[in-house]
Amino acid sequence: MLILITYDVSVLTKSGQRRLRAIARTCLDYGMRVQNSVFECEVTPDQYVRLKNELLNIYDPHQDSLRFYMLGSKGRQKIEHWGAKVIPDPIKDALII
Amino acid sequence: MKKLLNTLYVTRQETYVHKERDTIVINSAGEKLAQFPALTISNILCFGQVSVSPPMMGYCGENGIGLVFYTEYGRFLARMIGKQTGNVLLRRTQYRLADDPEKANAIARVMVGAKIANARTVLMREIRNHGEHANISRAVEQLGYSLKSCQFSQSVPQTMGIEGDAAATYFSVFNGLIRGSRFQFNGRIRRPATDPVNALLSFIYSLITQECVSALMGVGLDPYVGFLHQDRPGRPSLALDLLEEFRASWADRFVLTLLNRRQLSPQAFVTEASGAVRLTDDTRKQVLVAFQERKQEEVVHPYLQEKVPYGLLPHCQALLLARHLRGDMEFYTPYLIK
Numbered sequence: 001m002l003i004l005i006t007y008d009v010s011v012l013t014k015s016g017q018r019r020l021r022a023i024a025r026t027c028l029d030y031g032m033r034v035q036n037s038v039f040e041c042e043v044t045p046d047q048y049v050r051l052k053n054e055l056l057n058i059y060d061p062h063q064d065s066l067r068f069y070m071l072g073s074k075g076r077q078k079i080e081h082w083g084a085k086v087i088p089d090p091i092k093d094a095l096i097i
Numbered sequence: 098m099k100k101l102l103n104t105l106y107v108t109r110q111e112t113y114v115h116k117e118r119d120t121i122v123i124n125s126a127g128e129k130l131a132q133f134p135a136l137t138i139s140n141i142l143c144f145g146q147v148s149v150s151p152p153m154m155g156y157c158g159e160n161g162i163g164l165v166f167y168t169e170y171g172r173f174l175a176r177m178i179g180k181q182t183g184n185v186l187l188r189r190t191q192y193r194l195a196d197d198p199e200k201a202n203a204i205a206r207v208m209v210g211a212k213i214a215n216a217r218t219v220l221m222r223e224i225r226n227h228g229e230h231a232n233i234s235r236a237v238e239q240l241g242y243s244l245k246s247c248q249f250s251q252s253v254p255q256t257m258g259i260e261g262d263a264a265a266t267y268f269s270v271f272n273g274l275i276r277g278s279r280f281q282f283n284g285r286i287r288r289p290a291t292d293p294v295n296a297l298l299s300f301i302y303s304l305i306t307q308e309c310v311s312a313l314m315g316v317g318l319d320p321y322v323g324f325l326h327q328d329r330p331g332r333p334s335l336a337l338d339l340l341e342e343f344r345a346s347w348a349d350r351f352v353l354t355l356l357n358r359r360q361l362s363p364q365a366f367v368t369e370a371s372g373a374v375r376l377t378d379d380t381r382k383q384v385l386v387a388f389q390e391r392k393q394e395e396v397v398h399p400y401l402q403e404k405v406p407y408g409l410l411p412h413c414q415a416l417l418l419a420r421h422l423r424g425d426m427e428f429y430t431p432y433l434i435k
Contacts, residue, residue: 029119030134042137044100090137094389096106096382097123097130 002075003031003048003068005039005055010063022058023066026051034087040079042091099315101392101408102139106385107147108378110169114141115150138162140311142304144381145169163311170375171300176310183317183419190422191335195322202253204421204429205325208341209260210247211431213240216267216345218434223274236270239263253325260325260341267345276357289373293366296374297355297384301348302340304388305411309336309343312411316419339414342432347407351391360387400430 005027009020027033030051031041043051052068059066071078076089088095105121107114113124121138123130135156140163143149149164157164158179166174194200217240220233243263250256264285272282275294282294290296310333313320323334325341355361365380376384392408405413414432421429 025118028117028132028134030136032134041134047136090133091101091103092393093103094106094386095103095131095133095138096385097109097112 001043001045001048001073002071003041003043003051004071004075005031005041005069006067007037007055007059008065009037009059016060016063019058019060019064023055023064026054026058032087032090040087042089099409099412101406103133103137104140104142104389104392105133105138106142106144108144108382108385110146112146113148113150114143114153116153116156121153135160135162140165140307142167142307144171161315163307163314165307167303171303171381173303173306176307178314182314187317187419187422188319191318192322194422195324198252201324202250202256204418205253205338206247206250206256207429207431208325208338209250209256209263210244211433212260212341212344213244213247213263215342215432215434216240216263216349217244219274219345219350220267220270230273233270233273236266239266253327256325271349274353277359279359279363280356289371289375291372291374293361293363293374294352294356296366296376297352297361298348300376300381300384301352301388302344305343305348306333306336306340308408309333309339309411309415312415313339313418315412316415318415318419318422339411339418342414343410346432346434347391347410351388355384355387399433399435 007023009023010016011020024033024037027039027041030043030047031039034040041051055066076092107123109125109130111125112130115122115124116135117132119135120132121135121141122132141149141157142165144167146169154164154177156162157177161179161182164177166176168174194204217237220237220240224230224233224237240263243259243266247256247259250259268285275282280294281292283292285298286292286295287299290299310320313335318335320333320336322328323338325338326332326334328334360383361380365377365383366374367377368374393406395404395406397403398405398410398413400417401413410432417426417430420426
């Protein structure tokens, strides 16, 4: 299933900046960065539970926010992309470097 | 059913593949070209001057990601094998059967039979779509005989002989399946291929062989011990056995599609001084993109009666073979196209 993850992390403090980096890195383990703090993750239900737990362990509930959008298995079809920086779908597209 | 994961092809020269946490990163001249989550990748295929960091290799071994090295021109060089998965009892059964000439032949002739049947179907389809053709009809008839004699084959060498005969018959009319006069095929030539069609066939066979190796390892079988193909150091015999079912049904039809839809032109190939013909870099990329698309296409598996993407067919067959070896199924059921 496709999950869209977006977040706002307060970066006023050093620890906030650390949280921001940690959250981004964790999201990268599971999906592709499509915009600065927006990730698309194609995961199985168990991977989703793990990913969510990892993120919830990092973020600070008083200062940051996390949003998970469940786009389902046909999620890819609900997305339109306009403009620069087209991100390949790591599951379906031919990955040829 | 297993999820079809992606294959990462690294064809750009002087690149460096390494890992960052659980992601695969490809660098070139110190610049990050791409980054993918490792959980979406099942195979990394490196062509030519691609270096892979030792931690990345270790990660691949641990997580069952296939790591294969080819020359820049697509000739197989090496594959990295991680920890063995699956049941050791299953592998022991596999070895015992491979050592028993009668039982080995029972499986070998099913695989050869499937190869011949699929080749015959490809030819019959040609007749259906493009009309009667004397040579092709004769080949269909001959393949029918081969198929019959395959049923009664007594030994592996005999099965091998039938297979060789059938392949010669099939390739003798293969040129008739190529539309237009831009490409000519005058029999199968390997090591090295000396015409574009052979070069393309060799390249695709080699890609599907790797898919078969991964599939067999995935279900816990030893890809190096075959029933039809005899043991030879470094040769994935069982994967080559499995490949037989996919030669005509998948590889040849895919090559014909590329040629007949005019997706490739004769300029897409270069002839070297030695006479060897190879694909240009752009062509190889184009072929890999088309191959990836074909892998996503779904077919109904004739035995499992389930929709599966082409890319998972080797996995399905490996699974059926494992079931047969385990004794859960009396016969091995090969992949047959309609």
